[in-house]
Every structure is written in C-alpha cells, then in structure tokens.
Amino acid sequence: MSSTSSDVIRGTLDMLILKVLANEAEHGWGICERIQLVSRDALRVQQGSLYASLHRMTREGWIRSYWGVTANNRQARYYEITRAGRQQLKVESEEWSRLAAGVALIMSTT
Amino acid sequence: MSRFTDWTFRMRALLGRRSLESQVDQEFAFHVQMEAEKLQREGLSVDAAEAEAHRRFGSETRERERARDAWGVGLGYALIADARHALRQMRRRPGFSVLAVLTLGLGIGATTALFAVVYGLLVRPLPFRNEGLSVFWSAHNWRGSEYDYVREGSIAFDHIAAYSSLAEPLRTGSSEASRLLEYVPATANLFDALGVKPVLGRGFAPGEDRPGAERVVVISHGLWQEEFGGAEDVIGRRVTIGGQPYTVIGVMPRGFYFPTPEFRAWRPLILDPNDPVYAGSGWLALIGAHKENVGQAELTQELARITRLLGERFTYTAAWDKTKNASMTPVREYLLGNVRDPLLLLMGAVALLLVIACANAAALILARTTDRTTELAVRLALGASHPRIARQIVTESIVMATISAIVGATVAAVGFRTLVASLPLQRGFGGAVSLGWQAFATAFVLALAVGLGVAAAPVRQLMRGRLDIRERSEEGLGRGTRRMHSGLIAAQVMLAVMLVSGASLLIRSVERIRSIETGFDATGVVTIDLVREAGVVSADAPSPNQFYQAVLERVEALPGVTRAGFTNRLPVRDGGWQGSVNIEGRADLGGAQRPSTLYRAATPDYLATLGIQVRAGRGIEATDRADGALVALVSESFARKIWPNESAIGKRVSFGGAQVPWRTVVGVVEETRMISMMGETPLTLWIPLSQMPWGTSAGAVLVVKGTADPASTITTVRSIVADLDRGVAIARTGTMKSVVNVALSEPLQLRFFLGLFGALALLLGAVGVYGVVSYAVTRRRAEFGIRMALGAAPGRVLGLVVSGGMMPVVIGAFAGVLSSIAMSRLVRGFLYEVSPTDSVSLVAASGIVLLAGVVAALVPAWRAGSVSPVEALRSE
Numbered sequence: 001m002s003s004t005s006s007d008v009i010r011g012t013l014d015m016l017i018l019k020v021l022a023n024e025a026e027h028g029w030g031i032c033e034r035i036q037l038v039s040r041d042a043l044r045v046q047q048g049s050l051y052a053s054l055h056r057m058t059r060e061g062w063i064r065s066y067w068g069v070t071a072n073n074r075q076a077r078y079y080e081i082t083r084a085g086r087q088q089l090k091v092e093s094e095e096w097s098r099l100a101a102g103v104a105l106i107m108s109t110t
Numbered sequence: 111m112s113r114f115t116d117w118t119f120r121m122r123a124l125l126g127r128r129s130l131e132s133q134v135d136q137e138f139a140f141h142v143q144m145e146a147e148k149l150q151r152e153g154l155s156v157d158a159a160e161a162e163a164h165r166r167f168g169s170e171t172r173e174r175e176r177a178r179d180a181w182g183v184g185l186g187y188a189l190i191a192d193a194r195h196a197l198r199q200m201r202r203r204p205g206f207s208v209l210a211v212l213t214l215g216l217g218i219g220a221t222t223a224l225f226a227v228v229y230g231l232l233v234r235p236l237p238f239r240n241e242g243l244s245v246f247w248s249a250h251n252w253r254g255s256e257y258d259y260v261r262e263g264s265i266a267f268d269h270i271a272a273y274s275s276l277a278e279p280l281r282t283g284s285s286e287a288s289r290l291l292e293y294v295p296a297t298a299n300l301f302d303a304l305g306v307k308p309v310l311g312r313g314f315a316p317g318e319d320r321p322g323a324e325r326v327v328v329i330s331h332g333l334w335q336e337e338f339g340g341a342e343d344v345i346g347r348r349v350t351i352g353g354q355p356y357t358v359i360g361v362m363p364r365g366f367y368f369p370t371p372e373f374r375a376w377r378p379l380i381l382d383p384n385d386p387v388y389a390g391s392g393w394l395a396l397i398g399a400h401k402e403n404v405g406q407a408e409l410t411q412e413l414a415r416i417t418r419l420l421g422e423r424f425t426y427t428a429a430w431d432k433t434k435n436a437s438m439t440p441v442r443e444y445l446l447g448n449v450r451d452p453l454l455l456l457m458g459a460v461a462l463l464l465v466i467a468c469a470n471a472a473a474l475i476l477a478r479t480t481d482r483t484t485e486l487a488v489r490l491a492l493g494a495s496h497p498r499i500a501r502q503i504v505t506e507s508i509v510m511a512t513i514s515a516i517v518g519a520t521v522a523a524v525g526f527r528t529l530v531a532s533l534p535l536q537r538g539f540g541g542a543v544s545l546g547w548q549a550f551a552t553a554f555v556l557a558l559a560v561g562l563g564v565a566a567a568p569v570r571q572l573m574r575g576r577l578d579i580r581e582r583s584e585e586g587l588g589r590g591t592r593r594m595h596s597g598l599i600a601a602q603v604m605l606a607v608m609l610v611s612g613a614s615l616l617i618r619s620v621e622r623i624r625s626i627e628t629g630f631d632a633t634g635v636v637t638i639d640l641v642r643e644a645g646v647v648s649a650d651a652p653s654p655n656q657f658y659q660a661v662l663e664r665v666e667a668l669p670g671v672t673r674a675g676f677t678n679r680l681p682v683r684d685g686g687w688q689g690s691v692n693i694e695g696r697a698d699l700g701g702a703q704r705p706s707t708l709y710r711a712a713t714p715d716y717l718a719t720l721g722i723q724v725r726a727g728r729g730i731e732a733t734d735r736a737d738g739a740l741v742a743l744v745s746e747s748f749a750r751k752i753w754p755n756e757s758a759i760g761k762r763v764s765f766g767g768a769q770v771p772w773r774t775v776v777g778v779v780e781e782t783r784m785i786s787m788m789g790e791t792p793l794t795l796w797i798p799l800s801q802m803p804w805g806t807s808a809g810a811v812l813v814v815k816g817t818a819d820p821a822s823t824i825t826t827v828r829s830i831v832a833d834l835d836r837g838v839a840i841a842r843t844g845t846m847k848s849v850v851n852v853a854l855s856e857p858l859q860l861r862f863f864l865g866l867f868g869a870l871a872l873l874l875g876a877v878g879v880y881g882v883v884s885y886a887v888t889r890r891r892a893e894f895g896i897r898m899a900l901g902a903a904p905g906r907v908l909g910l911v912v913s914g915g916m917m918p919v920v921i922g923a924f925a926g927v928l929s930s931i932a933m934s935r936l937v938r939g940f941l942y943e944v945s946p947t948d949s950v951s952l953v954a955a956s957g958i959v960l961l962a963g964v965v966a967a968l969v970p971a972w973r974a975g976s977v978s979p980v981e982a983l984r985s986e
Contacts, residue, residue: 011939019280027137027138027140028137028141029140029142029144029145032141033148046168046774047145047166047382048138048139048167048168048169048170048172048173048176049136049167049168049173049176051134051138051141051173051176052173052176057237074142075136076137077136077137077140
C-alpha cells in the first residue's frame, strides 16, 4: 500500500470522520471525498482502512449505520453521528486544538 | 460506550455473521465502484479506472479482516473458520492425520486411565482420618497383652486400636445359604481412632471388647444394601457369623472401608487376659491416632519410650524382637505402599510414551508446515498477517489434539476396567478406583497442553524465520528447521531406548523368575478353600477331622481324580502360621534364639497331590491320628540348618509355648517355595492335619489332582461339601496354576505393560524417523536427481540419505543408553537377579531401536535411489 505524506495523521481519522458526519449522514466513499475536498487535497484517507475505523466507531457507539439510497439510486451504507459521537467529537477537537496550538507555538519560536 | 451496547453489538455480529459479511462486501464494492466512476470522470479508461480504484482501496481481504476485528468477533469467528480449515487440511492428508491422532490418542488415553488409578489410590483422601494415623511396627504380630500394655503406656496417642482380619461364613436371618464374610475384629475404639462414625446406628461402646460383652457387629454400606436391601430397621437384627449370633448395631457410610475394601463388617475383638491366646502368639495389627499437637520429634521420642517399655516387660526371640526395627508407618503408606511403586513406574513409562507421541506429532506438524511454505507464502502475500498464520497453525494442532483427546478418552473408558484388572492391585482396591470427570478433564487439559506445545516449534519457526519462506526454493529446508527435526528425532529415540531397555530388563527378570523351581507340580491341581463355622451346629455334626476325612473319601472316589489332600495354607499364596520352634536338647537354640518356622498341616496324600517328594524318612500317613504319637516333617533347609551333620529323623521339636508336647521328626520334605516366588522361603515344619492342636476349625484348603475339567471338579466338590455339612462355606476356588501365575503376576503384568509401551515407543520412534527421512528425501529430490545425472550411483545416494537420517538416531540411542543407566535406580526394585544396568538389555534395546531406525530410513532412501534424474529435476 502506498503511504504518502498526505495520509491522515494517525489518531486523527476518528475525529475527521466525526466532523464530517456531524454535518450530515454520509457513506464511506463520501467521507473520503469530503475529507479530501475540504482539506483541498491536503489530506488523503487510506480508503480501505477507513472501514475498519467506521466499524470500530460503530461498536463504540459514536456512529450508527443504515442502508440508504444515493442520489443516483444506488444502495449504500450510510453512517450518522450519535449523541455519544458528538460528545466524543467535542473532546477530540478540544484536544486537537491544544495539540495544534502547542505545535504551532514551537514552530513559531524556533 | 456502555458495556451493554458493546455486547449486543458483538452478539449481533457473531450471530448475524453471514449477513454482516455480505454487507461489508457490498459496502466495499460500492466504494470501489464510486471511486472508479470518479476516475472515469477524470478521464481514465474503464479498465484503468477500475484497476486504479482497486489499487487505491488496498487489499480487500485484509480490510475485511480488519473490519471483522473491529466488530470484536474477529477471534471467535476466525477460530471457527480456522477449525474448519484445519479439519479440511486433516482430511486432505489422511495418513498423516490418522497417525498423529492415533499416537497422541493412545498416549493421552493411557495417561488418563493410569492417572485415574493413581488419583483414586494415591491422591484421593482415604475414607477415614488421613493425618496422624500410623500402623505400629510390622503389623499383625502383636499380642493382646502387648497391646494393652502399649495402650496404657502411651502418652502421645489419643487412640490406639488393635485389629485383625477373619473370613467366616455369614448367615442373615432365615436364609439357608451362608456366604463368606471377610471382616475385621477390632478393639472398641477402632472407629474413634479412624475418626469415622456410622451413618446409621452406633459404633462400639467402650468395654464392648471385654469378656462378657454382648456380641455386636457394624456392617459396611455395601453389605447393608446387598443383604438387607438398605432397610432402616437393620439395627437390632440378628446375624450369624462363624456360627455365633451377633446383633447389628451400625452401618458405616458409603465408600468407607478399613483396612481395605474387601472387609465388610467390624466386630469388637474380645481381649480376655484369661484366654491363652491373649498372651500367646501375635496376630494383631496396632493402629494409633496421635494427639494433634504432637510433632515428629515427640513421635520419635514416644517410639523410643514404647520400645523401652516393651523391652522391660517382655522377652522376645531374635526373630520377633519388637525392641528392634520399631517404626510407625503412616496408614496410607501401610495400605497402599506396595501399590505405589509399580503404579509410579507405569506412570513414568506412560509419561515417556506421551512425550514421544508429542515429539512425533510436533515433528509431523513441523514437517507439514515447512511443506506448506508455498501455501503460507501465498497467504502472507495475499495479506494474511503473521500472527494470523500462527493462529492457524495453533488452531490446527489444537483441533488435532482435541480429536486425539476424544480418541484418548474413548481408549481410557474402554480399557479402564481391563487396565485395573490387570494392574497389581490387591485386596479389592480395583473396585475403589473409577474413571471420573476428573480423568476426562485431565485428558482434555492434557490435549490442550499437547496441542499448544506441539504448535510451538512451527510457530517459532514461522515468527522468527520470516525470510525462510522466500528463501525456501534456494535452500530447500531451513537450517533451523532441520536442526529442530533432528532434535525431535533424537529425543524420541532416546526415550524409546529408555522404555525398551526398561521393558527388556523386566522381560529378563521374568524369564529368571519363570525358571524358578517351585518344588511342586501344579499340573491338573484344583484348589478349594473351605471355611467352617466355629460354633457347634448340632450335637451330631462331624468333628473337623471327621469332616475332612469324609470329604477326601468322597472326592478321591470321583472319576478323573487321582489324589486329594488338605492343608492349612497353600504354598506361594498364603502367608501366616509362622512362629518360633523349640528344638529338643539344643540350649543354643532356646529362648530368644529359637528359629522361626512356617507351620504347615497336611493330610496323608497332600504332599503327593502337589508332587512334593519326601527326601528321607516317611511322609504323613493315615496312622498319624489325633490320639496317636505326635509326629512332624521338616523341610530340607530346616534339617540342614538345624542339624547340619546328622540326620533329622528321630529328633524332637515343638511349635508354640513351653507346654506344647514334643513331636518326633519322621521325615524330611523336598524344599519348595512356600511364601512367594522370589523371596526367601523360611524353614518349614509339616505336621499331620489330624494332629493340629487348634485352628483347623477356621478352615482348610482342599487340593485335588486329576484329569477332569477343573470347573466340573469344583461343582462336584461343592455339592459334596453341602451334602456333608451346610455350615461350611466355599471361600474361593481356583487352580494351582493360577495360584502360581498370581504369585508371578506383578512382574508379569509390569512386563506386559512396559513391553507394550516399549513396543509403542519403538513404533512411534520408527514412524518419526520414517516421516522425517522421507520428508527430507522429497525435499532433496532435485539434488539427488542432479547427483545421479552427474554420475552418482543410486547406492551412493541411498547411503547419503540413510546416513543423514541415521545421525540423530545414533545420537538419540547413545543418549538413551546413558539415561537408562542414570535412571536404573528407579527400576531396581522390580528386577529379579538382573542388574539394572544389565548390558544385554541395554545393547538389545539400543540395537532394536537402531534397527527400527535403519528400516524406517531405508524405505524412503530406497525410493530416493530409484528416482529417475529426469523426473526428479522436472518435479521442481
């Protein structure tokens, strides 16, 4: 599997997925696309491994899935965020802000 | 996340596995399709877009597994799949599978069955006080007077009880037939000493063992069920034991036995200082429960004190000196000591066998895993992780071990009774052991351990030698794998040599034992034990002598009967009736120096019936009547030892106390084995049964020599006895041949089992060598092909293979001989006139194992030599 610098940083994938799903329910491919789109191609999700995360998060109870129909009439499994997921998103984004601020501080002073 | 949601999720996932599975597939397919469409929109061709989409997605197999792991059911699900896969694999190689399962199954089965016996006898608590209970000195030679004296003088003991054993006819209520009851006469405090109370009724009251007490009896749970149907009102019932009436006062708990399971009733032993038996010869066993706070040091002191007291009060002959060899034996050791050693030897042998079977299975699995490197490499390339493959290997060996456990449990269940029946377990202990759930649990735990152990080698190989798989084709066989193979084979061969040499030592012992001259001729001799009720049944009932005479007359008149006779004790079966003998005119052999002899009674034809010769003087004759001159015969060793330079004939001896009248020696009898086949035979004194001063009333053994079928002889004798006196019970019947066989049984049975284990070890070892050598040959086919193409003679290739295969065998055999010598101490006690480091056995054992190894290596080697070079090269 190719591994490029634009791969999503380990540990942040959950947060990004939750963030995407916080707006609206989406299917796996859609999540990938949105992350890529919103980050202006700066971030790329390893497509296959996305699903392991999705299933794990379903088990954690942060998201849930249902089968729905896409705009062009295809069967797809959609994921939506749960109350616990929103809670988790809040925790993770706060942590991320702290981390990012810390990193930015170091980078700016050196 | 709440635990509940988590578990409901997992359960749903596990149960609805199939639908989840297809959902994931659908989800993945959707993703790839969307991606491909996007790529198409970006201008790629249909094919290129699809390929790129798949590439971007990565390994679907791996993602599917990762998704599955994320469900939290990965392991459970994978194990099921692995187990299925394992079964498929096993079916694909039936020869290998059957071999591995059978060897492991046999090992597990034998271990399980033996474990159940060992557990039942050596581990499970005794059905009475287990701690602080010991038997005094050597049992069954205490006199009543000594017992009372010791009991009064002891400080460290709460209870000291005396007991003996008897076998007498039992009659319950109105039932006509009497059956033989083996029971224990014991002092009233026996149950206090044992710390057990009856479940029904009461135990003995203090004083019930003194003269004038009511006759009472406590019965076993089994006897209560059989004779009284478990009726509650059994208490107070009257029974007749040995012609005397007794009142049943108690029933012991189920499973209780003392001293061994064959004894089924206990009655007070009447100790009467006015009875000559009280101070006469010793016949009691003493068992004591010491006080709780008494330690080993105090016990040693107590032992010394009792010894001193005994020395002050009594004078002993040299042979029966209780002031010497004083010892306390813990009760378990006393009861089961003779069972323990053979059991532990067999347990050790079985453990060796199991280890061999494991080594064999490990070698087979290792060979097969290496064989499957291509398959494994492909699976790794397809995205299976190393732990995943390792898990697969572990699962396979566990599946194999579980099947083996089932085979083993079946073997154990089917063979258990046979095993118990043929183990040297005397005195009813066979019934005291059973195959419980613990045994089966052991089988499965054992199998699990074996499965994990067996998988360890290939897994280590896999985890460590990741590169081996890629290098496989260059090297043929990893060096590490090869070394591990050789190690396993060497270990197997070593253990096989140990087992085979142990077996051959025992075989040689038994040959020695078999060639022992018994001194009598057992051919065509039937033995029947009669037990007579002691009480007078009616005024006109015949006296014991009249009764025996009448039986002999009627038996000898039967067609097919040559001779018949009675004795008090059968040779090589019965002990007892041993004591000090007085020799007239020999002050040097008086008092404490009196020699100890066996005291054996016989009717005139008895010696001739067993083919025992009279060497000098005359035998016992019909004219030696109870009221006639008292005569005796002595054994050859007796005559030689006591009167080395003169004739024994005409000398006078007496057996028993000082007032016993002298007997004149009238003959010398051929030396025969009397007590056991192997031990020393004590000096023996023979007297006419008619002149037995006491004791014949208890019973006698009838021996009948003839050409008739033993069973029909026994039936006829039964009816003759019943016809003459209904108060006489037939205690047991058999043939003299079986008596001799029983006397030989322990070494014979051990030989049988060790021989069997040795043969199995040999077979397993050979299978192992064969498997590894033929495996190596298959691997090196190409190499051999090239060698032969370059001109190597087939014979040379053959030699190459055999020598390669034999190296670990030779090393193993050498190590086996060394360890056999090192372990020889363990078998010493089971050998007879064979040194535990007997060179013949060691050479034979290693020779046999080496030969098996050569044969096992030759078969695949021959195949290698006959390979056509072209074909060999093409096969790669």
